[in-house]
Amino acid sequence: TQLLEQSPQFLSIQEGENLTVYCNSSSVFSSLQWYRQEPGEGPVLLVTVVTGGEVKKLKRLTFQFGDARKDSSLHITAAQPGDTGLYLCAGGEENRDDKIIFGKGTRLHILP
Amino acid sequence: DTAVSQTPKYLVTQMGNDKSIKCEQNLGHDTMYWYKQDSKKFLKIMFSYNNKELIINETVPNRFSPKSPDKAHLNLHINSLELGDSAVYFCASSPRQGVTGNTIYFGEGSWLTVV
Incomplete structure (x- = not known):
């Protein structure tokens, strides 16, 4: 059983479109993180959300932590080819914050 | 300078060989x-x-044995x-344990192919 479910697994859209990817769990997390991984490289942290309902913005990227701290979303406005990559959500369960768990990722491809 | 190399x-x-992957971080992390x-990108x-x-x-x-000679190095030996x-295989480091308020820095990865 995968603790963090990400959807969709794959997404290919045209430049300029908006998109949202999701990270869901039945467990409560003390915090959730989003990473982006480009081909041939390791994941790089984009953001950490800690408080239920928290919203953080990083230029055209908006991250939200669910009120119950069981889910998170990443919304990209006016997607650009440079946004292409594998987006991973990760977090520590409320009673096991020592171990970070990764979702399987959403592979995003932005077509020019 | 590369943070995690x-x-x-x-x-x-x-198949059957023994190999090692070395990792070093210069970030002063604990x-x-x-x-x-894997091939499906599951980390x-x-x-x-x-x-x-x-x-x-x-x-x-048990064929996988990590070794940490000091806190800046963590090597992986596979029998x-x-x-x-x-x-x-990705090596990574972070300032401390735990997730909240912590950032994990990843190396570029070691692509292992066994034939």
Whole structure:
């Protein structure tokens, strides 16, 4: 059983479109993180959300932590080819914050 | 300067061989990790060390043995390599243990192919 479910697994859209990817769990997390991984490289942290309902913005990227701290979303406005990559959500369960768990990722491809 | 560096980047070897991957971080972090990413891009933790002490060992076969000579280095030795060991192995480090308020810095990965 995968603790963090990400959807969709794959997404290919045209430049300029908006998109949202999701990270869901039945467990409560003390915090959730989003990473982006480009081909041939390791994941790089984009953001950490800690408080239920928290919203953080990083230029055209908006991250939200669910009120119950069981889910998170990443919304990209006016997607650009440079946004292409594998987006991973990760977090520590409320009673096991020592171990970070990764979702399987959403592979995003932005077509020019 | 590379923060987390691992070598080799690419490794092709035959079944049954023994190989090592080395990792060094120059960030002064206390915690280091080894992750395995399979062909479907699923990233799974294998080991974590804090100040040279093993903290997490996630049901990894005994053929995998991490070694941390000091807190800046965490090497991974693999005995009797099997086809299923083919994957990308990422070394990573973070200032401390835990998730909240912590950032994990990943190396570029070591692409292991067992033939």
